[in-house]
Amino acid sequence: MKAPSLQEDQRMDEIMSVLLRTGVLLAAGLVFVGGVIFLVRHPMPASDYRVFQGAAPEMRSIRGILGDAAKFHGRGLIQLGLLVLIATPVARVLFSVFAFIYEKDWTYVAATLIVLGLLSYSLIGGGF
């Protein structure tokens, strides 16, 4: 097993940094635009959130959120932004898998694949 080269590690850090920043900015942009649309269309009294009813059913699945966001509904766009946000660390882990493959660091390829598997399982609802 060869030691990781410093240059390779630094390049990996750079790309990871850009990836994280892009994800957060894109998410914040979508949430903001969705928020403006939501506020313009819903000037009525605020809903009561004292009692937990849970978000609307279409706001709970990737398919439902995509469908609502495609109609430029405020809530759908906000939720799409939050999905992008949740996906950002997942994308970072996915990138790390490839980076470690490139470095032929098989121990860490295995470690990152385990994390990626767990995240994917959770994201698709995981049957919980």
Place this chain on the structure above:
Amino acid sequence: MNTLEFTLLLGMGSLLAGFLGSLTGLGGGMVIVPLLTLLFHVDIRYAIGAALVSVIATSSGAAAAYVREGYSNIRVGMFLEIATTIGAMAGVVLALYLHVSVIAIIFGVVLMHSAFASLLEKSDGVRDGKPDRVATWLRMDSTYPTETGLQKYHVRGVPGGFGLMFGAGVLSGLLGIGSGAVKVLAMDRVMKLPFKVSTTTSNFMIGVTAAASAGIYLSRGYIEPAIAMPVMLGVLGGSLVGARVLAGAKVRSLRIVFSVVIGILAVEMIYNGFAGKL
């Protein structure tokens, strides 16, 4: 109160929480849940969902900067993320079955601990640890930038750190927080990483840990767009401003004031939990 007023008030509260959280190192997510439940009387499940997404936003935003500066130990972070993601998923399952009052009480206790922990002085003394067999095999030893150039350090106590990280994950999934305090404890005290490396690596891991439970919370309806929107934008904006101000600020006295406020909120959470008011 109409929707606009509710959103603006929530946004401003979150902005302040994010600002103070990043200035004091406590994190904005910690304050969001008591803010939403005690002040805005929002159900704790909506509060946890909103806090969780704002935690992902601030940690990913900050990690983007730290990773490039070369402080974060990516290998240590990646390896320990196995423990935190498993822990986070266990934490959510627990959250789905525990009564909200119990969750509120646990939250209050954790909140009180972080308020106390943030008051302790941090020392970043040089550690002349010897190479550790497990850490060497996992190639965790690394360097970090100091005023006198790159400083090498050895990592120790991997199994102990791994165990503590599982606990950090459980708390994160259960309460919708980053549990940075426990993560730093594991890396700083048990694994003997330099303090700055511990905090930045902890921050690096928080996003992944939170994402592990976010998917499950989303499918359970905990993430309500109308609440998460102002909270996420507010906390993110506040933490970005806080990070800018941090460079030249004296935070010692501010940290004490903030810790006292958090301590009071913690007591109120615990009281309300026992009284069944949440």
